[in-house]
Amino acid sequence: MLAIQELAREDDKIVIVSPDAVAAARATKFREEFPDRVIEVGIAEQDAVDIAAGLATTGMKPVVVTYAGFLTMRACEMIRTFVAYPGLNVKFIGLNGGMLGGEREGVTHQFYEDVGILRSMPGVKILTPADGQQAYLAARAMMEQDGPCYLRLGSGREPEVFPDGTPFTFGKIREVKNYGDDVAVFASGFIMDRAIAAVEQLHAEGVNGTLVDVSTIKPIDDEGVAAVLGRCGCAVTVEDHNIYGGLGDAVCEVACRLSPCRVLRVGLQDKYPRSGKAAELLDAYGLSVADIVSAAKKAAQK
């Protein structure tokens, strides 16, 4: 929200629409500075999205922020019919994505379908930054674009994984590690630390892979992804999302179209988890470092 707050100082059309999500969004400082620019509708996500659509028709630049699942599922149709279809300049920030985000709250507050749902809507861009600094840059990049865009955030408790000054480029993948061409690892979001640890472990065991951060899921970087697939000849995808609908689908789609090869998906294996501490939950439900390592080895088998 810091990025949004900074931009709001230069552009008085930027407003936040909150369905009782100011605390979760850590937007209290924004509200202190701009009390008249936070529209609080109470626990009413559909209302929040529709109001944002109405605001956008008058030239305002609303940002709707709330839990990723309530935004994309409770207000799914509103996003699609009243924002995406007419191409209105409404931005969406989904909080607490994935098992990492919801963790002990349980399945009702864990969201592993949001990217998949929005991918299937024409006209909605999707950003999945890997840490807090990337999220800051992604938010700025999002606000520079015109039209609907979704930014997937976590809980705010995620580690910083990239060095200071790491760039974020809208619509482009970024190579994080390149030990070789044995296997490509495409990862996105706040499980990036696990992907990094996995690629290090693989390297130590003689499997030399390339780790890529896919921070824009839609539009997917066709050229970039296809080039890495072409070089490596096999891949795994890693995401804190169901294996259906998200990064895995996006990379497989590029592979099928431009560079056919084996792609194995690491993520939530199409089942509902449960309450648990984030790290334990990820380990228990298919997103351990060992899961990534074993999938990568399997993908690399001739």
Next chain:
Amino acid sequence: MTEDELSRIANRLRLDVVETVHDAGDGHPGPCMSIADIMAVLFFDEMKLDASNPRWPERDRFILSKGHACPILYAALARKGYFPVEELKGLRSLGSFLQGHPDMNKIPGVDTVSGSLGNGVAIGLGMVMGCRMQGIDNHVYVIVGDGEEEEGIIWEAAMAAAKYNAGNLIVFADLNNHQSGGKVTELSSLYPVADKWNAFHWHVQEIDGHDIGQIRTAIAEAKKVTDKPSLIACKTLKGKNIPYMEDNNAWHKRVPTDEEVEIAREALRDKI
């Protein structure tokens, strides 16, 4: 404009709907007839509009939340000069810009997408807020159906509009007591409608939705109330003024035959 003139415009719009749906081979004529008088007052008497500048920032906004009644919206826009009347017969066909439900990008004069029911009040509230934030002094008019008020989003919006003292939001409830599946009073526990809006802290009036004088007075009264959004509950007849359509739910979505068009023309001959 006199009440008689507006009444005639309303009937002209009704006949436009009959002819349009006949020519196009598709559409919802019944739901259009119950709001014709409201549409006439809004588009030809009340609203601050400029047909040569559909996106004029200072304009009043209109949302046909019960968007399936778009044939009468398109007729009003055409008669007002937003596009040629000849275009109306293209309704819902691939080569035409006249979409099956209102589309804000393809159709000049349409301020938002609508038709997926329930959303107009919330979107209208967003418009009120956006205009207010930019110092624009205008009003936003929304027409909702009674069946449509079964959608929860209506009530989310009602709550927020009251909280935000959206005095510039004026909603007409078209209470023709019909929806696709039958009588609203049989299908749901919605009625009495006015009581509910009152409970949500709106300013509420109840009128005969076919009385031009009452419609005008209600709008004037609604505009005087600046700290609350206004609901004008309109008792109406689905299919009004088209003899074979009146209170006949078979005309929710149905194409008039050549003979039926002639009957409508005859019935409205002296009323246009």
